[in-house]
Amino acid sequence: MRLALRITLAAGLALGLAAPSFAAEGSYTRRPEKEVHFGFESPFGTYDRAALQRGFQVYKEVCAACHSLKRIAFRNLMDEGGPGFSQAQARALAAAVQVPAGPNEQGETHNEDGEPLTRPGILADYFPAPFANEQAARTANAGALPPDLSLMTKSRRHGHHYVYSLLTGYGEKPPADYHLAEGKHFNPWFEGWAIGMPAPLSNNGVTYADGTPATIEQQAHDVATFLAWAAEPKMEERKRMGFAVLIFLAAFAAILFLAYRKVWADAH
Amino acid sequence: MSGPSTYDPKSGFAKWLDQRLPLPRLMHDTMVTFPTPRNLNFWYTFGGILTFCLAVQIVTGIVLAMHYVANAELAFASVEKIMRDVNYGWLIRYVHANGASMFFLAVYIHMFRGIYYGSYKAPREVIWILGVLIYLLMTATAFFGYVLPWGQMSFWGATVITNLFSAIPVIGPGIATWLWGDFAVGDPTLNRFFSLHYLLPFIIAGVVGLHIWALHVPGNNNPLGIDVKSPQDTVPFHPYYTVKDAFYLVLFIIFFACFVFFEPEFFNAPENNIPADPLVTPAHIVPEWYLLPFYAMLRSVPDKLLGVLVMGAAIISLAVLPWTDTSRVRSCRFRPTMKWFFWFFVAACLILGYCGAQPVDATLFGIPLVWVARLATLYYFAFIYPIMFFVGLFETPKPLPASIAQSVLGEKPAAAE
Numbered sequence A: 001m002r003l004a005l006r007i008t009l010a011a012g013l014a015l016g017l018a019a020p021s022f023a024a025e026g027s028y029t030r031r032p033e034k035e036v037h038f039g040f041e042s043p044f045g046t047y048d049r050a051a052l053q054r055g056f057q058v059y060k061e062v063c064a065a066c067h068s069l070k071r072i073a074f075r076n077l078m079d080e081g082g083p084g085f086s087q088a089q090a091r092a093l094a095a096a097v098q099v100p101a102g103p104n105e106q107g108e109t110h111n112e113d114g115e116p117l118t119r120p121g122i123l124a125d126y127f128p129a130p131f132a133n134e135q136a137a138r139t140a141n142a143g144a145l146p147p148d149l150s151l152m153t154k155s156r157r158h159g160h161h162y163v164y165s166l167l168t169g170y171g172e173k174p175p176a177d178y179h180l181a182e183g184k185h186f187n188p189w190f191e192g193w194a195i196g197m198p199a200p201l202s203n204n205g206v207t208y209a210d211g212t213p214a215t216i217e218q219q220a221h222d223v224a225t226f227l228a229w230a231a232e233p234k235m236e237e238r239k240r241m242g243f244a245v246l247i248f249l250a251a252f253a254a255i256l257f258l259a260y261r262k263v264w265a266d267a268h
Numbered sequence B: 001m002s003g004p005s006t007y008d009p010k011s012g013f014a015k016w017l018d019q020r021l022p023l024p025r026l027m028h029d030t031m032v033t034f035p036t037p038r039n040l041n042f043w044y045t046f047g048g049i050l051t052f053c054l055a056v057q058i059v060t061g062i063v064l065a066m067h068y069v070a071n072a073e074l075a076f077a078s079v080e081k082i083m084r085d086v087n088y089g090w091l092i093r094y095v096h097a098n099g100a101s102m103f104f105l106a107v108y109i110h111m112f113r114g115i116y117y118g119s120y121k122a123p124r125e126v127i128w129i130l131g132v133l134i135y136l137l138m139t140a141t142a143f144f145g146y147v148l149p150w151g152q153m154s155f156w157g158a159t160v161i162t163n164l165f166s167a168i169p170v171i172g173p174g175i176a177t178w179l180w181g182d183f184a185v186g187d188p189t190l191n192r193f194f195s196l197h198y199l200l201p202f203i204i205a206g207v208v209g210l211h212i213w214a215l216h217v218p219g220n221n222n223p224l225g226i227d228v229k230s231p232q233d234t235v236p237f238h239p240y241y242t243v244k245d246a247f248y249l250v251l252f253i254i255f256f257a258c259f260v261f262f263e264p265e266f267f268n269a270p271e272n273n274i275p276a277d278p279l280v281t282p283a284h285i286v287p288e289w290y291l292l293p294f295y296a297m298l299r300s301v302p303d304k305l306l307g308v309l310v311m312g313a314a315i316i317s318l319a320v321l322p323w324t325d326t327s328r329v330r331s332c333r334f335r336p337t338m339k340w341f342f343w344f345f346v347a348a349c350l351i352l353g354y355c356g357a358q359p360v361d362a363t364l365f366g367i368p369l370v371w372v373a374r375l376a377t378l379y380y381f382a383f384i385y386p387i388m389f390f391v392g393l394f395e396t397p398k399p400l401p402a403s404i405a406q407s408v409l410g411e412k413p414a415a416a417e
Helices: A002-014 A049-061 A074-078 A087-095 A134-140 A159-167 A216-231 A235-264 B012-018 B023-031 B042-067 B075-084 B089-116 B125-147 B152-167 B172-180 B187-215 B237-262 B289-300 B304-324 B336-357 B369-394 B404-409
Strands: A098-100 A118-120 B035-037 B234-236
Touching: A049 A216, A074 A087, A159 A216, A235 B089, A235 B237, B012 B023, B023 B237, B035 B237, B042 B075, B042 B089, B042 B187, B042 B237, B075 B089, B089 B125, B089 B237, B089 B289, B089 B336, B125 B152, B125 B187, B125 B289, B125 B304, B152 B172, B152 B187, B152 B304, B172 B187, B234 B237, B289 B304, B289 B336, B289 B369, B304 B369, B336 B369
Parallel strands: none
Antiparallel strands: A098 A118, B035 B234
16 A cells, blocks of 8 residues: 555656655756767667677676676577677577576485576576676665666667766766765766766776777777667667668659659649 | 449449448449549548558557567566567567557647648538547557556556546545556556557547548548539549558658657657666656647646546547537638637647646746646637637638639639649
């Protein structure tokens, strides 16, 4: 019933019937996203394969410590329009993680040490979550819950720009009249300006295999690209089909226009 | 349907069938030979476009329902599975989601066109009322559909709208609980909304059948708003309007496709890509764009029950237009005063839509938007009641052309634009 009451109250608020003003909070709305170019934004733009692979590396080595990416499976890493890993690479990446297994053929779910049974991952497995459950995640993160990143770029206004701005948005001193809650970090690109996540990226925090200098900006750009793919993995297929569909429709419309002119030629 | 049938069955089978189930005759009379005013313009192609929209929504919806799971725990994940793992699932879902917006865009143009050319006036009142009923069913269907992905906006939108019923005195809270099947929006609510979302489109299709049937008795109105007087005023529906409708339909599909393939999330609230969480209220709960004008009306009334009544009255009032309008002339082309009030009405609807999208306490150039919305709401009702009534009584219409044929084919084509 408390939930029902809460929801009713919230609905009342939404209707503006309780009419309190949120002006006090309003001054800490997140800043407009930084202007940065992403090649995949244009109507024919595709994801930069190298950027996706670097972004995956940033996710794996940095973000995955706290954030799940539960809607992506290892098989997706070799999908067309994705990071373009080979099957062998994707298999190796999967095999490097342990996923829950069991019960085994004897019906056991735990080994002699009382540990849950695990097995190496396969292509069909989804990316494992860093924490067993929400409570474990909150305990490890000073009460904050690191959100799943599968749809991050689609669940925020200007998503990939938001991710980029947030990741490069640390380091400013809070204004004198701004009270930063304990355990929070100042980031004006985050709603309310106080974020639970400490600055995750550092210069050369990862070492790129392709020799790209791993500045914070570069890592942020790469991981934002990777997360954009994770949220919208069919973008390239979609744009390609869209192009074909528009060409067909334009030709069809031209033919229909000529037919329309011919049919109506004697009617007025 | 009106006038004698000109269907002439040729083959033996056609003759046999014609005496048992004259379906080919019906099709022939309504879609081939049906006499249609020769001066219908671009704005009259939206009837066909809307039929297309309904068909697209039903076909894509049936396929989506094969993969969707109406369960609060699984719904969001099942939609993501459609987007990622079902063959062309992303295409089907984006067509369905954007299709709703296209459907409403088309229906609003269709309705404004009906008002501008006086298509609701005698003898077409029943067509108009059926149209209002279709629109009402569309809003309900769209609302139920928006809840199904079970994102944050789905959940909180459903919470806000269903809570409106609790404004009814005494029995309101009971009605809300009955609608939810629970003490809050939850799994039973999602299940019944899915059931209704699947049911209503077929009811819409039925009412569309009646709408078209009713249209074929008096025949189409036209931009001049004058009656068809002789066969010279009309052309057969096929090929004249089949080809014209087809051409504009393809242009409409191009517009539609631009969203589906290049901006598929344009109409979607980003929050709806976050799974529903009953414990986290979004900062601003907004409905889909096509319901924003009514949302603005609801919020502009400082009393919940009155707000709900105003919102309901806004839709229902459209149905009485044929009787509040006292003008003997149908088309606004010949109504110099009403023309202005019409465009103000369009503007009021757009302004209400804008206000509905903004936070409750928003201002524009220092003016609180809630007052802008109040003014626009007032004009909305003023247009339907006193303006329609008094302008019709006192306005001097411009002279009407003698006939459609004369206007289109005659020496003075001025009135045909």
